[in-house]
Amino acid sequence: MSEFLTIGLHAEGPTDHKLLKHIIRRTVEDIILNCDKDIEINPIIEIDKISGSYNQNIEHAAKEAFDSGIKCLILHCDADKSTIDHVMYHKITPAIETIHNHTDKTNMCSNLIPLVPIYMSEAWMLSDIELLKQEIGAERIDNATLGLTRSAESYADPKATLVEAIRISQASKSRRHRNFNISDLYIPLGQKTPLTKLKQLSSYQQFYTDLKSICLPYC
Structure with missing residues (x-):
């Protein structure tokens, strides 16, 4: 009989949810590939932000996760x-400690896994330039013209880098076909970006290690 693994995601915004939920699912599938047990992964459950401090958001998310049967x-x-390191020390670690020390912690999800991209999640969308060029219809444009010549985690504003690459790729097209924008990229790149490319990014490597430490006990 299969065991079911339910994972939740508390992300900064709607586009982060669109991108990351697909990457997370594929990452978990990769981790449990050689498990002895038959494990099925339920759809990723999105937990939205609320107004309030970061700690209040994580407390709310941990309660919602527990009520929804989320394991991590x-x-x-x-x-x-x-x-x-700065984000971990000043935001995430204190929030996790608050949950672990909370008087109502038995009614909260305690398996909390940080996911902290360098700069922003859009950096992960730059990990496979050839795939990106296919998605924006820029296969015949060289990387330098698109401004895509550096490693993914070295762009201080990866979102602006993506927007500019899209603008350049659309410039040679007729006005009727200039209807592509960055919002069209989050889902396909989340679904298609090879994990082998993501594993070259230090922030993804850390996330993979942290997620693996939580998922393996279910194997």
């Missing part, structure tokens, strides 16, 4: 201009 809750937080 992923906490997405972009590093922006900070380092991953």
